[in-house]
Amino acid sequence: MATKLDESEILSGLQDLPGWALEGGRIEKTFTFASYPECVAFAVKVALHAEKADHHPDSLEIMWGKVKVAYVTHSAGGVTRLDLEAAAQVDTLV
């Protein structure tokens, strides 16, 4: 099982993840799109990846023209390596 990272480890990991930030104990990023269908398509791709990887976003929020993705590992009580890996994967799905 992945263990909780401390803040310096998280911030170090985020250096390789442009646009991702530590907010309220989670890592999150907002992606922008030109249309609502594009938002939905991206969210579905993130969801399918999450299901396959068995590591799901804490929140996957579809808004008008943007999608916010947030990760934290509740079972570890904080952000883990799994969340950073998921964030990197999500970036490839745009």
Added chain:
Amino acid sequence: MATKLDESEILSGLQDLPGWALEGGRIEKTFTFASYPECVAFAVKVALHAEKADHHPDSLEIMWGKVKVAYVTHSAGGVTRLDLEAAAQVDTLV
């Protein structure tokens, strides 16, 4: 164009919409599901309905085992009849 409803009109409309509440100037409801795929399937149904009706949730948030849907009509500066109608439609999609 739909006009902004006042609070009493919104609360009156919500009486026919169990589980929906006025929160932060939007109407919102959280739906619970047994699995992540069920959450995603519901969210996609809401999104497809929104696109067809050309009235989209302000936020459609997929979490673990639950989906939160929120409506407000930004062009009217508040909750309108369109939001109440959308909420009623969303309830039929579960």
